[in-house]
Amino acid sequence: MKMSDRKRKILQIVVDEYINTAVPVSSKSIAEKHLTDVSSATVRNELASLEELGYLTQFHTSGGRVPSPQAYRFYIEELMEKGDLSEQDLDYIERSFSGKSNDVEHLVRSVSKVISELTDYTSVGIGPHADEERIRNIALLACGEGRALLVIVTGERILRDSFIEIPDGMTNEELENASRVIAKLFEGKALSEVKDVEEEVLSEFGQYRQVMHEVIDALKSYTRPRDEDVVLTGAEKIFNHPEYDDIENVKNFLTVISSKDKLAEIIGDENDEIQINVKIGSCDDAEVPEDCSVVTATYSAGGKNLGTYGVIGPIRMDYHKVITVLENVGKALEGIIGNKQNDKNEKKDKKDE
Amino acid sequence: MKMSDRKRKILQIVVDEYINTAVPVSSKSIAEKHLTDVSSATVRNELASLEELGYLTQFHTSGGRVPSPQAYRFYIEELMEKGDLSEQDLDYIERSFSGKSNDVEHLVRSVSKVISELTDYTSVGIGPHADEERIRNIALLACGEGRALLVIVTGERILRDSFIEIPDGMTNEELENASRVIAKLFEGKALSEVKDVEEEVLSEFGQYRQVMHEVIDALKSYTRPRDEDVVLTGAEKIFNHPEYDDIENVKNFLTVISSKDKLAEIIGDENDEIQINVKIGSCDDAEVPEDCSVVTATYSAGGKNLGTYGVIGPIRMDYHKVITVLENVGKALEGIIGNKQNDKNEKKDKKDE
DNA sequence: GTTAGCACTCTCATTCATCAAGTGCTAACG
DNA sequence: CGTTAGCACTTGATGAATGAGAGTGCTAAC
Secondary structure, three states: OOOHHHHHHHHHHHHHHHHHHOOOOOOHHHHOOOOOOHHHHHHHHHHHHHHHHHOEOOOOOOOOOEEEEHHHHHHHHHHHOOOOOOOHHHHHHHHHHHHOOOOHHHHHHHHHHHHHHHOOOEEEEEEOEEEEEEEEEEEEEEOOEEEEEEEEOOOOOOOOEEEEEEEOOOOOOHHHHHHHHHHHOOOOOOHHHHHHHHHHHHOOOOOHHHHHHHHHHHHHOOOOHHHHHHEEOHHHHHHHOOHOOHHHHHHHHHHHHHHHHHHHHHOOOOOOOOOOOEEEEEOOOOOOOOEEEEEEEEEEEEOEEEEEEEEEOOOOOHHHHHHHHHHOOOHHHHHHHHHHHHHHHHHHHHHOO | OOHHHHHHHHHHHHHHHHHHHHOOOOOHHHHHHHOOOOHHHHHHHHHHHHHHOOOOEOOOOOOOEEOHHHHHHHHHHOOOOOOOOHHHHHHHHHHHHHHOOOOHHHHHHHHHHHHHHEEEEEEEEEEOOOOOOOEEEEEEEEEEOOOEEEEEEEEEOEEEEEEEEEOOOHHHHHHHHHHHHHHHEEEEEEEEHHHHHHHHHHHHHOOHHHHHHHHHHHHHHHOOOOHHEEEEOHHHHHHHHHHHOOOHHHHHHHHHHHOOOHHHHHHOOOOOOOEEEEEEOOOOOOOOOEEEEEEEEEEEOEEEEEEEEEEEEEOOOHHHHHHHHHHHHHHHHHHHHHHHHHHHHHHHHHOOO
């Protein structure tokens, strides 16, 4: 059965209406409010047909219709009316990123916060994978008996750090030397390349082989995302949506978002080629819990990855708003990070003259 | 009216029973299960009297009695039966801390996790205040155009970090020099002392006054606790307790724990002299939400503060279990940290010989 | 001081009737 | 053949009535 224009129109009305009101929509309301040229009986026929096509379901015979996941997908791809954010929202984005925030952790937090505030959904963010970042500087700093702090700075203004046990009797000078040697060895390398040079590097080190071993282990550990990299904002926002008047749903939701691991899986597992990605529970992705939708975007600016962000919420989600917010945040980030880089390049150019 | 022994006994039974079952307890059940030598009518008289004294309340006339906040407090201070954790739980604590974990952030996380797992309540932890920690090492590391990473290592194996803008044209060598000078200036100082020497230090710096200014600002900022310092574990645990079958309570709870600021206030605001602190909502502390109890402990080992940890949950909380867990975690930490320090001192002593 | 007995109160689950909403179907219409 | 009016049917939601069960408070007797 083909999808007539009228069917499309009606489907769009149903989805729009349901997203706005959370109430199953009836043939009568459609005929009265949106399709005044036909009767409710006609609409009823169309609805029955859309139901047969798998786009609509009803909880019970006298309860109006509700979009199926398939309908949401179709809606997002073909039906949704485009339209930008309000001036107010755009302003808010602008103001939020114009400020200081000079390292990735803060950036991740503020991006996540902005998304949550504007969409009114719970937002998740995960910073950029460190895998492909190149090491800019690396140092071992003395910090009391038997221990040194390993600091790694990468091109992406990311830094990670951890403690390394050092042998007794290693002096501060020796440590500084080791630090310098290590810096030389790894500068310019991507974290993902560390394992390739592992053998080679270790063989060069006699005396402090053990220290080197720890350094390499630490470096390798940074290629895996850690709990701390996943930020969650606005968990309480779910109570603004009536599906979470039901305790079971809240329980489900809270259990999922309590595990940073699970969140990372849900968020992180997206296709790089698609800028904005929508996963609808029980339909697109096993990780996403039933009754939940997850919309994510992976940002980059100046060719650099800035992490993946998104919202998690009920399937009846305001996809238009969410997607528009994600798009605009992306643009804003690109603008800001882009400009900063340009500034820098200009300065550099000036210097080079 | 004085509190007879029998009243105490009955009150203890009511609180114990209610904590275990979450069901208001009746005179009949007390007489049958615990006080077989008297009749329910006698118990009833005692209950009425305890109610008059403010220890018990009832939701409705035929609903049995429930302890008041005042009763819980009395229970904790005088009635609660002492008794240690099971072998199994002690083992779990042992195993959890015997491992690697070599910096504060990991420690905070694992302590919080252990507490949440063993008590079955949501746990909050906040790392030690940096105020009084002495700076061990401080360094500025180059990391791309116009920016340097400020790394601070304190005696408490804590480290904090942030980025500093540096002037154009400052070379790596200059940076290393500045780094060394700064390290000399601040080594051994407590973070809380930084503001005292601010003027003096700034006046010594001509050329790189601006850099120094940023360094000092950063140092000062570490005396305030940051969102990242507050960790939350086991939020989903509340669903194991029937008071959170009610959506309103969940909403309340989730809203509170979503704000790290609020959490920090609730947790952090305790009296240093008391090792274990119990706050019962709407009775002890304005910060603690109505219907919630918060039990916290501030740990230290070898004279050093290790942070404040606790659980947040319903007023009908298993105080005995919670307090015992907190005590044992404290002991375990003291044991481990203490030993490590001893090891080190021994090594040092040997070297000195 | 303790107890048995009983009336009283309140909750909870069940039943029943009613109402409103919305559909599906059928028959009629243009 | 698409559209429509009309109507029977289904279902959930609401509220009143009811009875059972639990627990208390009070009184009078021990």
